[in-house]
Amino acid sequence: MIETWIIEDNTSYSTLIRSAINQSDWCTCEHEWTTVADALKYLSKGDIPDVILTDINLPGMNGIEGIKEIKAKIKEIEIIVLTVFDDNEKIFDAICNGANGYLLKSSSPEEILEAIKTVVDGGSSINAGLARKVFNIFSSLKPAEHTYGLTKRENEILNYLVDGKTASEIAKVTFTSPLTVQTHIKNIYTKLQVNTRSGLVSKAIKEGLISKGGKKLFGNGL
Amino acid sequence: MIETWIIEDNTSYSTLIRSAINQSDWCTCEHEWTTVADALKYLSKGDIPDVILTDINLPGMNGIEGIKEIKAKIKEIEIIVLTVFDDNEKIFDAICNGANGYLLKSSSPEEILEAIKTVVDGGSSINAGLARKVFNIFSSLKPAEHTYGLTKRENEILNYLVDGKTASEIAKVTFTSPLTVQTHIKNIYTKLQVNTRSGLVSKAIKEGLISKGGKKLFGNGL
DNA sequence: CTCAAAATACCTAAAACTCGGTATTGCACT
DNA sequence: AGTGCAATACCGAGTTTTAGGTATTTTGAG
Numbered sequence: 048m049i050e051t052w053i054i055e056d057n058t059s060y061s062t063l064i065r066s067a068i069n070q071s072d073w074c075t076c077e078h079e080w081t082t083v084a085d086a087l088k089y090l091s092k093g094d095i096p097d098v099i100l101t102d103i104n105l106p107g108m109n110g111i112e113g114i115k116e117i118k119a120k121i122k123e124i125e126i127i128v129l130t131v132f133d134d135n136e137k138i139f140d141a142i143c144n145g146a147n148g149y150l151l152k153s154s155s156p157e158e159i160l161e162a163i164k165t166v167v168d169g170g171s172s173i174n175a176g177l178a179r180k181v182f183n184i185f186s187s188l189k190p191a192e193h194t195y196g197l198t199k200r201e202n203e204i205l206n207y208l209v210d211g212k213t214a215s216e217i218a219k220v221t222f223t224s225p226l227t228v229q230t231h232i233k234n235i236y237t238k239l240q241v242n243t244r245s246g247l248v249s250k251a252i253k254e255g256l257i258s259k260g261g262k263k264l265f266g267n268g269l
Numbered sequence: 270m271i272e273t274w275i276i277e278d279n280t281s282y283s284t285l286i287r288s289a290i291n292q293s294d295w296c297t298c299e300h301e302w303t304t305v306a307d308a309l310k311y312l313s314k315g316d317i318p319d320v321i322l323t324d325i326n327l328p329g330m331n332g333i334e335g336i337k338e339i340k341a342k343i344k345e346i347e348i349i350v351l352t353v354f355d356d357n358e359k360i361f362d363a364i365c366n367g368a369n370g371y372l373l374k375s376s377s378p379e380e381i382l383e384a385i386k387t388v389v390d391g392g393s394s395i396n397a398g399l400a401r402k403v404f405n406i407f408s409s410l411k412p413a414e415h416t417y418g419l420t421k422r423e424n425e426i427l428n429y430l431v432d433g434k435t436a437s438e439i440a441k442v443t444f445t446s447p448l449t450v451q452t453h454i455k456n457i458y459t460k461l462q463v464n465t466r467s468g469l470v471s472k473a474i475k476e477g478l479i480s481k482g483g484k485k486l487f488g489n490g491l
Numbered sequence: 492c493t494c495a496a497a498a499t500a501c502c503t504a505a506a507a508c509t510c511g512g513t514a515t516t517g518c519a520c521t
Numbered sequence: 522a523g524t525g526c527a528a529t530a531c532c533g534a535g536t537t538t539t540a541g542g543t544a545t546t547t548t549g550a551g
Contacts (some may be wrong), residue, residue, distance in 0.1 A: 178393035245467060
C-alpha cells in the first residue's frame with residue numbers, strides 16, 4: 048500500500064485529490080498539510096510516506112524550498128509537484144531541488160494516480176507539454192559554440208588560465224618561455240575582447256570555451 | 270498526414286518501424302536513410318518531413334551531430350532519438366542539441382507512434398525511466414550551496430570581480446577606497462582558498478557563488 | 492549596553508599582469 | 522617560391538595583484 052501526503056493550502060482542492068487517492072485500492076492519503084513546516088514536524092516524528100504531493104505557492108516556506116528540506120531529511124520520499132505554475136523557472140527550480148514529478152493542477156485524478164505509480168516505480172512523471180519545456184531549458188543551457196578563432200595552443204593555455212595558473216606556471220607545464228605564454232594570452236585577450244584575467248576566465252566559462260578531453264562542458268563540470 | 274523519415278543503419282529494424290508507421294492511417298514513412306548525410310542531401314532538395322526518427326550510433330556522422338545539423342537547416346522538424354543507449358551523457362547531449370523526444374529501441378510500435386503524435390502536438394516524448402534520468406541530470410547541475418562564510422560585502426565584491434573589474438573599479442562603484450576592496454579580496458581569497466584572481470573567478474562560477482538578484486545562477490546565466 | 496563580527500582604511504615589497512611593440516622559425520597551401 | 526598563419530621569444534613602462542601586516546569605525550545580536 049502506497050502512503051501519500053498532500054501539502055496544499057487550498058483545502059477544498061486537497062480534499063478532492065485526497066478522496067480520489069483513497070478511492071484507489073493500492074494507494075492511501077492519511078495526511079494533508081497546509082504548510083511545509085507542518086509536514087516537516089510530522090516527518091520528524093517518524094511517520095514517513097512514500098510520496099508527497101506538494102503545491103508551490105504555500106504560506107510560509109514555499110514548495111520549492113520545501114522539496115529541498117524534505118529531501119534533506121529523507122531523500123527516499125518521492126516528491127511530486129502539483130501546481131498551476133508552468134513557467135520555466137518554477138519547473139527548473141523544482142527539478143533542481145529534487146522533485147520527482149511535476150504535474151499541473153489541471154491534471155485529472157487518473158493522471159495524478161498514474162504519476163504516483165510512476166514515481167514509486169522509479170520513474171519521473173511529467174506530461175508531454177512540460178517535458179517540452181524541460182527539453183528547451185536543457186538546450187538553452189548549451190552555450191553557443193563561439194570559438195573566437197582560438198588556435199590549439201591558445202585553447203590549451205586558456206584552459207590553464209581557467210585553472211588559476213599564472214603565466215610562468217603555464218610556461219613550465221608547456222615547456223615554453225613565460226614570455227611566449229604572455230604573448231599567447233595577449234592574443235587571446237584580443238580575440239575574446241577582454242582586458243583582465245578575471246574577465247577572460249569569466250567569459251571562457253560562461254561561453255563554454257573550456258574543453259575537457261575535447262568535450263565542451265558547463266560551468267559545473269558536466 | 271504526418272510525414273516521417275527514419276535514419277537507422279540497421280535496415281531490418283528500420284523496415285520494421287517503417288511498416289508499423291505505414292500501418293497507421295495518420296502517419297507515413299516514405300524515406301529511410303542509413304546515414305545523416307543521405308538525409309541532409311535529400312533535405313536540401315526541398316522534401317521536408319514533419320518528424321525524423323534517428324539512431325545515435327550511425328556510420329559517418331553520429332545521430333547527436335545529426336540532430337544539430339538537421340535543426341540548423343530546418344528547425345521546425347521534430348526529431349525523436351531512437352536508440353539503445355540510455356546513459357546520461359547521450360541523453361544530455363541529444364536534448365541539448367535539440368532532440369524533441371528520446372525513445373529506447375525496446376519501445377513498442379504503439380509507443381513510437383504515440384511519441385510521433387506527441388511531438389507534432391508540441392510536446393516532448395520521453396518515458397518515465399528516462400525522465401528520471403533527465404531529472405537527475407538537472408539536479409546534479411545545481412551546484413552544492415557552499416557559501417564559504419562570505420559576508421554580504423564580500424559577496425558583492427566577488428560579483429564585480431567575476432565581471433572582470435579591477436579593485437579600483439570596484440572601489441569606484443562601491444564608494445570605498447581601493448585599499449578596502451583589496452582587503453575584502455584578500456579575505457575572500459582566504460575563505461575560498463585560492464591565490465589568483467582567475468582561480469577565484471573560476472571557483473566562484475563553477476560553484477555557483479554568483480548571485481543575480483538574490484538568485485543563484487549557472488555558468489551560462491540561467 | 493556590550494561584545495564580536497564586519498567593514499573600513501592604510502603600509503610595503505615582491506610578483507604578476509597589461510599593452511605597445513618587434514622578430515624568428517616552421518609548416519601548410521598554392 | 523611565395524604567402525599566411527601559428528608558435529615561439531623578447532623589451533619596456535606602467536598598472537594591478539598578492540601577501541604580509543596593523544588599526545579604526547560600524548553594525549548586529551544577545
